[in-house]
Amino acid sequence: MPSPLASKWTRVFVFLLCLVPLGILVFRALTANLGANPVEFIQHATGDWTLRFLVITLCITPFRKLLKLPDLIRFRRMLGLFAFFYACLHFLTYLGPDQSFDLAAMWKDVAKRPFITMGFAAFVLLIPLAITSTAGWIRRLGGRRWQMLHRLIYISAICGVIHYYWLVKSAVLRPLTYAAIVAILLLWRLGDWLIRRDRTIAAPAETQRAPANS
Numbered sequence: 001m002p003s004p005l006a007s008k009w010t011r012v013f014v015f016l017l018c019l020v021p022l023g024i025l026v027f028r029a030l031t032a033n034l035g036a037n038p039v040e041f042i043q044h045a046t047g048d049w050t051l052r053f054l055v056i057t058l059c060i061t062p063f064r065k066l067l068k069l070p071d072l073i074r075f076r077r078m079l080g081l082f083a084f085f086y087a088c089l090h091f092l093t094y095l096g097p098d099q100s101f102d103l104a105a106m107w108k109d110v111a112k113r114p115f116i117t118m119g120f121a122a123f124v125l126l127i128p129l130a131i132t133s134t135a136g137w138i139r140r141l142g143g144r145r146w147q148m149l150h151r152l153i154y155i156s157a158i159c160g161v162i163h164y165y166w167l168v169k170s171a172v173l174r175p176l177t178y179a180a181i182v183a184i185l186l187l188w189r190l191g192d193w194l195i196r197r198d199r200t201i202a203a204p205a206e207t208q209r210a211p212a213n214s
């Protein structure tokens, strides 16, 4: 029986699910339910969802391997693009209401406030990933170079966590929780890479020994 994860409808369902945070924001805006400071509310919600989507995207490979669910890979691109989508909304709420679309003022602020510098770095790193997320770009770059480039998502997630940690004054539990999750995911990757590297080194040695043993 084909896995439900391979179904087109599961993809449609996940796509709609990813739009729920936006739907809630739009609904709250339409019903004037964004609190005393609507811009701040949207800024915080979109910042939170950017980080959540980054982490969820990073979970795909370990979950795919550990749970033996190869079809999970079909959702990675969509989830990564949703991280970028919410990052764009987050950045726009800063560039528009905060900086009145004044790019010179924005650059000054990016240079002056370290937490903004870090958020900006996290955002900029996602741009090449979003651009090269298509099958055409995988072909053009070649699988290996494409994979190397897409490791930037880890740096982006680390910058995103530091951005969050630096902006909160005292409630550090949430940014530290994200930091722990990103660290675990990174360490898992490192472990997985080391195991695969050892196997590749061991494989030719085994092949060389084989004729002598047989």
Ligand code: HEM
Pocket (backbone or CB within 6 Å): 043, 044, 045, 046, 047, 048, 050, 051, 054, 087, 090, 091, 094, 116, 119, 120, 121, 122, 123, 126, 156, 160, 161, 163, 164, 167
């Ligand atoms: C991948 C990129 C980014 C991630 C993951 C991210 C994440 C976050 C998070 C989690 C928050 C806090 C939300 C909360 O308090 O619940 C936040 C707030 C904020 N972010 Fe970002 N952010 C990113 C990019 C940016 C960029 C590019 C800018 C502007 C250049 C920016 C400016 C802000 C501002 C102004 C706040 C609110 C700060 C305050 O409350 O004083 N962020 N962001």
